[in-house]
Amino acid sequence: MATAIGVMTHAEEDTGLWSWLTTVDHKRIGAVYTVAGFIFFMIGGLEAVAVRTQLAVPNGTVLDADRYNQFFTMHALTMIFLAIMPMGAGFFNYFIPLQIGARDVAFPRLNALSLWIFLGGGLLLNSSFFLGGAPNGGWFGYAPLSSIEYAKTSGMTFYVVGLLTLGLSTLIASLNFAVTIINMRAPGMSMMRLPVFIWMVLVVAFLLILSLPVLTVGLLQLYFDRVWGTSFFSPATGGDPILWQHIFWIFGHPEVYVLILPSMGIVSEVLPVMSKKPLFGYSAIVFAGAAIGVLGFGVWAHHMFTTGLGPVPQVVFSASTMAIGIPTGIKIFNWLGTMYGGNIRFVTATYFSVAFIALFTIGGISGVMHASPPIDGHHQDSYFVVAHLHYVLFGGAIMGIFAGLFYWFPKMSGRMLDETLGKIGFWIMFVGMNLTFFPMHFLGLAGMPRRIYTYDADLGWDTWNMVATIGSYTIATSVLIFVINVIKTMRKDKDAGDDPWGGATLEWATSSPPPAHDFDVIPEVRDRDPLWYDRDHGIARAAVPEHNHIHMPPPSYFPLIVALGALLIAVGSMTHLSVLGLGAVIAIYGVWGWALEPTD
């Protein structure tokens, strides 16, 4: 299928601002996602450091109660929706086409649209700090903490509108990724030859496609409650606050797998390459991922064991929650089996991957502990849960993302990150992470509730709180070291070559960074580890034809226009109908121009 070698036009190498604003190249979009996600990661990190500073000593005075609520809420929202998911989306964008052997995603302009809506939504959410106060009712937005009676500032309205905007961006991106993986694979790339990373992205896309609409409904209902005076969630007039919890967690639990699965995929790419042997139990890991996706929809009420569900639902959800630990455990054995007997190269990416396995296992075990309702009665709303979620999110998701950054940075930039700085940074982060979050297990068991802005001395919580705060500064140091590493690396000459790690998957079969059209010739896939197969069987890369004119989609400014319209609609829903109307007109104009724009 040497199709794309048709006629003429070649995307010119163009680097001006306008070329970035109108780009439809999945690699550029992926790079912007990654960089923006990392910037939000640092903002969210500063918020966390502020929170920890307040909690360092009893009766702290750094943040007052109101500001504290804003900071811990925005910390979670930023980390989940503006840092981990976008950095994941950055990798998805960059590497889906490269790993499945395509020249771009299925809908390049939609891809740009999701990027711009994401950036707009992120700015919108953060602008709330300067416009009367940020969201302060927790990332889970429980009623009545989110209802107008108790959350009088516009903060929780920003929450509703911000998450709706980000949800739109995520839905569009997920549809795009799902179609790309289903429909744009290189010849020979059957589903059971897909890289595990791509499998995990596919599961993530479907988790989002099926869970975001539920959150959307909940947010719309909350919007109606707050703005138009309905009472979906206020019991005084017949509403039901528990309904919100159901709706939120039907989204919320799949969402935690959205956060972890990409990192599981990354680790499944890094470990085989660094151990120089194929992934142990490919089909097991794929089916475990799919099983997690399916089961993930049947466990949401484990967040609600203390709401009085009644014995039968408690037993059912307890059992399903424990069951989801099984596929998770399978994966851990797959990674260990991959390394076992391998000739392991301990580069920084390996360090982060191994740390991922260890730390994620700790978080998984505490998860199974509060899968038991009586035990959860003790854990719920205590720092024990905070310890659990940070072992899976920081120890899991973030460690995996750093593994991916070190592994793929050479492909994205053509340069190797500094290994020495990388390893120093890794150890500081590893120590800092455990210093911060391990004591939270003790604090939780000693009865310290989460989401409190201060506490009295003599409760036995002082020491571990101080340790945790020291840990948070340690983590901040390690992030700084990574930033220095990136800056230092970007200043040197390109030294990576096409395939610095001896990789097995297709992204290593093109130059670093890849050309706009990704592959000179679309590769033919003969095995699960295509590059290793070709190497072992002495199959040379297909020769590049003499007249290799590859047609790439032209840049377009319509995504920017539609995103602007969507953003104005969001702003208008918080301010004035005329803004909303203007946004609608701009969006419709953008869609119309988009539909008529020639793409070839």
Next chain:
Amino acid sequence: MAAAAHETQPATQHATTTGIDNRKVMMWIFLASECLFFGALISTYLIFKGDSLVGPYPKEILNIPVTSTSTFVLLMSSLTMVLAVYGAQHGRLGMMKVMLLATILLGLGFLGFQAYEFTEFVHEGLGLTTNQFGTSFFVLTGFHGTHVAVGVLYLLSLLVASNRRTGLGRDRALHIDIAGLYWHFVDVVWIVIFTIIYLIPN
């Protein structure tokens, strides 16, 4: 793919892995997402059933004959939509355009009925915030109505585009087919909503 050396091959639209056009696959997956959207709204309606603290209650206010008529109108629009797809696929452009227009008009008819129903209810004292029935009823049927309105705009833009000199281009049948998927989905959802709100006795 044919070895057509001089045919332009857009990078993103060459032969797909499944053989189905990307846009059609996306519409199917999008509709799966929509199922969950309406699923959550319908569940909310069912959860609040019987939870109204004050009237008007559903059985006092629902006008089943009128809504049955509007349901019939919407069902007929699915028929005309099928015919529009048929026309597009068999190159019978006149039929396609007439049937698109008919679908649009029937869709508008349904929206007219809904506007009438909403104003009637408000006159009889049932507003968005009156009770849990009003809240969940207006939000559920309102979002369904919004979907119909989007569908009308969607079909209208296809009709307008098909009257340009270049028509709908070589993907004509595909465009109409995909719009049809959306339209039928919105129609099927209405059957579920109609059954749950109007037909199942309280």
